[in-house]
Amino acid sequence: MAKYIHFLMGLTLLALAPICLCHKTYGGYLYPQFYDRSCPRAQEIVHSIVAKAVAKETRMAASLLRLHFHDCFVKGCDASILLDSTGAITSEKRSNPNRNSARGFEVIDEIKSALEKECPQTVSCADIMALAARDSTVLAGGPSWVVPLGRRDSKGASLSGSNNNIPAPNNTFQTILTKFKLQGLDIVDLVALSGSHTIGNSRCVSFRQRLYNQSGNSQPDFTLDQSYAAQLRTRCPRSGGDQNLFVLDFVTPKKFDNSYFKNLLSFKGLLSSDQVLVTKNTVSLELVKKYAADNDLFFEQFAVSMIKMGNISPLTGSRGEIRKNCRKINA
Numbered sequence: 435m436a437k438y439i440h441f442l443m444g445l446t447l448l449a450l451a452p453i454c455l456c457h458k459t460y461g462g463y464l465y466p467q468f469y470d471r472s473c474p475r476a477q478e479i480v481h482s483i484v485a486k487a488v489a490k491e492t493r494m495a496a497s498l499l500r501l502h503f504h505d506c507f508v509k510g511c512d513a514s515i516l517l518d519s520t521g522a523i524t525s526e527k528r529s530n531p532n533r534n535s536a537r538g539f540e541v542i543d544e545i546k547s548a549l550e551k552e553c554p555q556t557v558s559c560a561d562i563m564a565l566a567a568r569d570s571t572v573l574a575g576g577p578s579w580v581v582p583l584g585r586r587d588s589k590g591a592s593l594s595g596s597n598n599n600i601p602a603p604n605n606t607f608q609t610i611l612t613k614f615k616l617q618g619l620d621i622v623d624l625v626a627l628s629g630s631h632t633i634g635n636s637r638c639v640s641f642r643q644r645l646y647n648q649s650g651n652s653q654p655d656f657t658l659d660q661s662y663a664a665q666l667r668t669r670c671p672r673s674g675g676d677q678n679l680f681v682l683d684f685v686t687p688k689k690f691d692n693s694y695f696k697n698l699l700s701f702k703g704l705l706s707s708d709q710v711l712v713t714k715n716t717v718s719l720e721l722v723k724k725y726a727a728d729n730d731l732f733f734e735q736f737a738v739s740m741i742k743m744g745n746i747s748p749l750t751g752s753r754g755e756i757r758k759n760c761r762k763i764n765a
């Protein structure tokens with residue numbers, strides 16, 4: 435029996451080896467079993483705290499999903515977004531995309547402190563965010579995937595990277611695609627990952643330009659359904675109300691599904707960056723049509739693209755560190 439188990443384990447290792455090697459990056463690679471020996475309950479602990487937070491506030495699922503994205507686009511998925519400002523560090527939390535917008539930091543803190551009790555200095559803050567993004571997606575009704583692990587945490591942050599690398603809602607289609615390509619992501623990833631906007635909220639300030647003065651000629655954006663625009667204007671005035679919240683997907687705002695893509699086809703995407711996927715490029719338009727018609731296809735591609743995004747230049751091996759507190763580097 436023992437021999438048989440050994441044989442099985444051998445087979446498993448053989449079967450896994452090529453999978454692990456294909457994610458090889460400078461200094462190491464990520465793989466799902468990374469904490470199986472060092473912290474076997476890690477994933478269960480992350481899941482239970484995310485589930486509790488989302489039960490308390492549905493929107494937290496969206497906020498945690500977005501946090502992983504805003505981390506990965508700046509120096510890779512290295513938890514740089516979590517660092518607070520100190521003498522040596524200027525926090526990414528004050529960048530244009532994050533200020534008054536990025537949230538979920540307290541949930542990550544709670545997960546980290548539970549994991550530090552369970553297995554001190556073992557599970558990185560960057561991996562916590564990757565797991566929390568997956569768990570959040572599932573809790574909102576979306577697809578699941580196996581999360582490759584083994585990321586380590588940065589010893590620095592990049593405010594300029596946060597301002598420059600993360601697309602802005604009024605960037606052109608070409609600028610947004612270029613920003614994705616700089617991270618090794620393509621147009622398929624762009625369209626699938628934009629599907630995250632099937633959950634969560636946006637502030638008025640992120641799309642006001644479309645309602646009043648899209649191109650500097652005092653005209654609204656005519657690629658936005660005009661009755662939807664009129665509705666939005668009632669709570670997003672020309673001036674003031676910057677922080678007023680709007681759902682990104684007005685049909686099923688709390689459910690992770692493909693209605694986001696259906697909305698785009700009826701010109702009811704909230705952000706300009708959403709709507710340009712159908713108005714500025716035929717390849718992305720065809721992808722939007724496919725995902726609008728086939729929820730399973732969207733879910734399948736979303737999972738693939740999330741793993742790809744989660745693989746953006748991780749710190750592995752002896753690079754970086756395992757922070758004890760996600761908000762600051764170790765002493």
Ligand code: HEM
Pocket residue numbers: 493495496497499500503534535536537601602603604610624627628630631633634635636637638639640682705707
């Ligand atoms: C394609 C370029 C993208 C642009 C221009 C963009 C822009 C934005 C903006 C402006 C907001 C509202 C922020 C606010 O007003 O406070 C937002 C929210 C959100 N974004 Fe994106 N985003 C993009 C891609 C993504 C990706 C790739 C993901 C995840 C993989 C994502 C996930 C989310 C989520 C879940 C929310 C709602 C967050 C919440 O309710 O707390 N976005 N995005």
Ligand SMILES: *[C@@H]1O[C@H](CO)[C@@H](O)[C@H](O)[C@H]1NC(C)=O
Pocket residue numbers: 602604643
């Ligand atoms: C995009 O929005 C920012 C912030 O509101 C603004 O400063 C900038 O002028 C806008 N860019 C374009 C091209 O409209």
Ligand SMILES: *[C@@H]1O[C@H](CO)[C@@H](O)[C@H](O)[C@H]1NC(C)=O
Pocket residue numbers: 647649650651652
């Ligand atoms: C619209 O934007 C243009 C250029 O950004 C600006 O010069 C103009 O004053 C704006 N018009 C209104 C009505 O705000």
